[in-house]
Amino acid sequence: MRSMVRQAHHKKESHARLTGGRVSESTVRRLSLYYRGLSTFEREGYKTISSKDLAKEGRLTPAQVRKDLSFFGSFGTRGLGYPVKELKEKIARILGLNRTWNVALVGVGNVGSALVSYKEFPKQGFNIKLLFDNDQRKINKNHKGIQVFDVKDLASKLKEHKIDLVILAVPASAAQAVTDDVVSAGVKSILNFAPTHIKVPDDVTLRSVNMAMELEHLSFSLVNKGYPLKF
Amino acid sequence: MRSMVRQAHHKKESHARLTGGRVSESTVRRLSLYYRGLSTFEREGYKTISSKDLAKEGRLTPAQVRKDLSFFGSFGTRGLGYPVKELKEKIARILGLNRTWNVALVGVGNVGSALVSYKEFPKQGFNIKLLFDNDQRKINKNHKGIQVFDVKDLASKLKEHKIDLVILAVPASAAQAVTDDVVSAGVKSILNFAPTHIKVPDDVTLRSVNMAMELEHLSFSLVNKGYPLKF
């Protein structure tokens, strides 16, 4: 009797890595959505969840959910669905939410102040550790318990405090110059609120929140009401 | 001598309307980008601009620019490019920026206050006319020159003042209920800042600014640094 061929049973690597496959921006955005959905389902006591139900949170198709998740591995059980708690943890790991990040904020104005006082960010692991401004009236004062430093010292302080991520809430006219300083300090992630195009090297990730653009989108849809649009 | 065949010379209709063609969300977003670019070029004194130069503002390809614009008509001149001032006005018209909009804001908290004091919105035609809150300490007080109304009167006031667009800056837990009121008042455009999924009827356009999602995107890119990603 010949011995049975042993099944290769090492832990299956994710599709994304195996294929050198690329994860699209939309997939990452939806991962955030799933994460939020799973938090809700967990709170409501669900132990497992189907791609169908997960899809409802966000007007997606079940196939889309399964495809997105399959990029990172096989997390579900056929016939049953996905284990809520476990999948939530897997996504947290994928999104980098299973740890804390050191954040600095530049521009302690209207937007900056709102962000500093927002309680949800620390809960998600984003800790605002340093504040910067160029206004002498704000420098060296405490702002909600955090000292405001002179933006002149930006690069050195960012390095000193091992800042992972910088939020930019300065006027558009200052955004590029501040960004260049941030980049020179080796920071690889920037969230920008200034309504302007900023140049960064390829290895730096820049995301922008552009409220004017969102309003323009809305006024576009008001003006074009009635014509067949895609969204 | 026979008379020349007269060229049909009626105003050419745009591709979008002719084809029943659909304008993608990305195209609208890029239109905002072009608009901003054109404003800059106009300020700098340019009379015409090529798709090539317009593309640089935003890391796009010239073909993309031409394709986007061709959805709405033929605005350029072969060999020359696009007339800056004229194209800017055309895009303003497409995006609905050649007029003013009546805006109401619900939730005069950190984010709401920042938005109320932002000077750029009125310049773009978005006039915040009404404020609402459910906090008795804020109701009937003036906030930067604008009276704060009780959210109980939301629907009636929105109709009374012919509000086109509502900004939601309330806690996530209140977002759906407030939205339902807004929708019942016949408002067709909503900009939401609460980090939650909101349901609206198909004829209502909802855009959301979700800062947590942007941060999650950034932490994802920090965690996945080095793997071949698409962005």
Add this chain to the structure above:
DNA sequence: TTAATATTGTGAAATTGTTCACAAGTTTGA
């Protein structure tokens, strides 16, 4: 034990979005 039902994971098909490539038209300079 079996049938009926549920649900994943994933190639393949369909759809959507982007880039190419070039004819057509414009300008510039000799």
Add this chain to the structure above:
DNA sequence: TCAAACTTGTGAACAATTTCACAATATTAA
């Protein structure tokens, strides 16, 4: 007046993304 240099507008090719469809597997109930 002509040629060289530009640049648009757009069909067609290509690429990316989404949806379909179904085999594989688990659960439940009789």
